[in-house]
Amino acid sequence: MKKRIICHIGIVASIVIVCAAGRPRAQSIFGLNFIGEHRYRGNARHRSLAFSTLAVPDSASAITPNTASLADLKQVTFSIYEVLGLSRISRGGNVVNQNRFQLPTVMIAVPIGRGFVCGVGYRTRFESKGDFAFRREFEGDPTPYEIYKRRSSLFTAPLVLTWKFKELLRVGGELQIERGSIRDQVTIDFEAEGYMPSTSIQNRIFSGTSWGMYLLITPVSRLSIGAGFDDRISYDVDQELRFSYEEFNSVSVDEFTLPPAFSIGVAAGITERWWMSSTFWSREAPEPRCFEELSGSLGREWMIAFGIERRGSPTGGFFSRRPLRFGYYQNRWHLEFPSGKGIFSRFITFGTGFPMPGGPGTLDFSIEFGQIGSIDDNGIDEQVVRCGLGLNVSEVWSRRRGSRR
């Protein structure tokens, strides 16, 4: 059994690594500003319910919006989730098609008895990648081009401990090791021989720690309430500036703080199979330190989500046994572009899942259709389709009889 799980993990990880290696992409063109686009937590099931699942207990996955939900895991569980985004970006008659992978999210959770479950994993908080060039206005020949590259990823490695008190209360705490970098590179080049390009690079290394606390309360069998608190993240920022002429290089140290985030959600079962859920998430505007050019252009971020799930029946035909999930979420970014004009993401989502053949675990799919930004407010809009694939595999880890020497 262990071998098979490892085999499954290996296959999926290989696919993800092969496809995604070196190609972590921005979720959105707007992610080329500030610290990138926010990636909400949750695997394919939670995405197909539009991240409305803060209050939804999940006994199959280690990747959930609510850490406290891990307390429902009875077996060692490994979860991995990967998403591919396809978008069509429009601005002033220019259209660009983008296909983007995100770095996978992974998590492993281990029950340690007495209602406690611990876990560890990797999750990207913000990321972006951009490659573009444009002609510069310049008198005479030759024409210079400004070539811009951006790579950013702020990620966290959460160390999780959860506890379950009967069916009423689940509590989860996270110690989060925060790391990441934002690298901007600008090159001036000319379409002519004999002209030397110049490159300027700003590399900012982020590091810090934070903590989070989550609750999941089930006062009655078909009603759950979830709440979460992610404390502020105070990043130490090591900033390095490198140029074609090394005498211009410099290093400096700065700080950047993301304010605390709050979330609250509710899930209710209309019937045994039909459940509705909703979540609201919010974080105050960060100070624009390290991003002075965005002073006045950073606002409060919030997200509101609604979802409805028809859970799979243990009996019946193929479609009856499949879960069906639908949702809608709206997210206002921290970034305002231009200043005073918020960027909104609006997505409808749906998805389903399958049990893993031959053992405990699920294979879930999610699809999102939506739009980020608008021509009227932001000058750019982005039509987005995202396809997600999540894998959860579980098994009981116990010492085999007679294995002790």
Added chain:
Amino acid sequence: MRSVLKSIAFAVIAALLASCTSDQEGPVAGVFVEEGLIGIERDTLAVSVRTVPVPTGVGTGKLLQIGEIKGIHFEALLMAFDFTLEGGLGGRTVTAAILDLPVVAATPEDTLIKPEDFLLRVSFHELLAEFEETDSITAVPGVDAVPIPDSLGETVHGLGITSFEFSLSPAFVQEWLEGTRPHRGIAILLAEEPDPTGLMEMKARELGSDPPVMRVAFDDTTADTFAVSKDYAVATFSGDGIDCVAGVAQRIFFEFDPGDDLDSVVVHYAALVLTVDGERGLGATRGESSPSPLPELPSDFPYYLYTPNSADPEDPAFLDGTGVDVGTFLPYETQVLEIPLRGFMPDVVRGLRVNTGLVFQSNIETLRIQRATFFSAGEDGQQGPYIEVIYSYPAEFSGSS
């Protein structure tokens, strides 16, 4: 069920693999940096110019020239003959001596005069010292002031395409053959300033055929021909413009001060910009540019630009340095010549190299005579030499102040 899962998995993997490419964000992202992160500028630096003579001479040319063209004065032709006779004179007496100069081209600077009508008045003088073709002769060497007369006592002769055989005094030749009069060579000098000026060209020994010869007739009706054993055209140049002259020679020294403005920029491109005065340039003489008798020589001007090891033209180190650029151009066509300075200017503005200026010279300075002249500021309404610099400032990133 398993087949369904397999199909889905296959489709997902295929989709992932197929979508590993994307368009560049391109113009849609330009809105984020429309002002640009980097300022790009074009600027010019003034240069001061002076010419530096580097006296030299070319003794191995395949043509010998006398006269003047484009300000280059071909002042003298030096020739020496090997008068060694097997068995000696044997009591014979020279009755006639003819100097045969194989003239191939005449170039009067007055284009109204036909080449065949153009003559230079020359006289022949004994050299007071020997010369070698490998010498660098930059001025007419010592000669006997009294010309060698012909058999009739005449000392001045007209040299032209149709007038290239000259009688010399048999007595002089007799003594050269006997060895009683040292033969160090003959100098052919302009007997008078030509009017109009122009150039007369003849074959040199180095051409390999039909060289200048001395034909001698004896009293026993025998005759001998003595080919030239070494020859040399002595040239000088005098001009007050921005002239680079090969074979004479003269280089151009450019000095400039980059100032403080470039201390904080990245140089993308720098070039020394010159305007060629085609009227005064010499790429090839008529003899050199004719397909006969020698293979046509190129008429472009190969240059070499270097930064000297010393900024003092009196210092021998000035004559050598680090190469900046090599190239060619047509010196007889008025045009703007832009010579890229490559890594030189970045090194100077960064303080990695001492700014000793730039020196422009012919890349065949000791092999051939050519002239390139550049306009100075305001001359004929033209722009003088300057250095063009294209540079940018380091990017101003957010939060990097």
